[in-house]
Amino acid sequence: KTSDSDDLLALLHGELVALLDDGAKTRTLASTPGEPNVWMFVGVNGVGKTTTIAKVAQRETEIGRQVVLAAADTFRAAAAEQLGHWAERVGADMVRGQEGADPGSVVFDAMSAATSRGADLVLVDTAGRLHTKVNLMNELEKLRRIVERTPGALKEVLLVLDATTGQNGLAQAREFADAVDVTGVVLTKLDGTAKGGIVLAIESELGIPVKLVGIGESAADLLPFDPHEFVAAL
Ligand code: GDP
DSSP: OOSOHHHHHHHHHHHHHHHHOOSOOOOSOOOOTTSOEEEEEEOOTTSSHHHHHHHHHHHHHHTTOOEEEEEOOTTOHHHHHHHHHHHHHHTOEEEEOOTTOOHHHHHHHHHHHHHHHTOSEEEEEOOSOOSSHHHHHHHHHHHHHHHTTSTTOEEEEEEEEEGGGTTHHHHHHHHHHHHSOOOEEEEEOTTSSOOOTHHHHIIIIIOOOEEEEEOSSSTTOEEEOOHHHHHHHO
């Protein structure tokens, strides 16, 4: 179509945006007013799940929503403690269990608490690592079924991916998407040198929209995903 390198870049830009923006994808997080909406966060340890939950909690409380955090990674005491610090900082309630408690009971209690307090959102932090991958995926699937006992409550299952992991992110996305119906991706650590090009593969191969990006370690460092900006940066 062209022999000019600037034109070529513009063409490439357009192709990539079109690949991401097919007009059918919703990138906002779903919720229904007047009932507790559950957003589950899944992903391997260290990708930024807990930090992302804190960011989302802050964003939602700022717009006047009442948020309950469910510390359903009961396999690591440190996970609940970290979430507890964030809950205090962003002004959200938190439900946690003893270390080793059934994660399902934590989710159940958090949903009951949300209903009795008239809260809008339950954000569920899940385990990122168990003895085997099969155990982890079974556990997540079990949690999903517990949430779904309340029909319509589960609005989002968000897979958190670290932009610096490259191709491995695609492998993770495939595994989690097989086990639980992932509704969106949160791409963290885009503030570093990583450009997160793996997003193109995830969106075109798995059809999962990227909904949010993390651009730092503080609670304000969260942005909606914008295909145009992303491609321009890439
Ligand atoms: P989890 O194990 O998935 O819950 O991960 P954490 O939320 O504990 O985060 C792991 C590390 O990544 C922490 O040091 C976070 O501060 C850091 N982190 C999380 N999100 C971002 C981000 O968007 N940018 C940067 N630079 N660091 C992040």
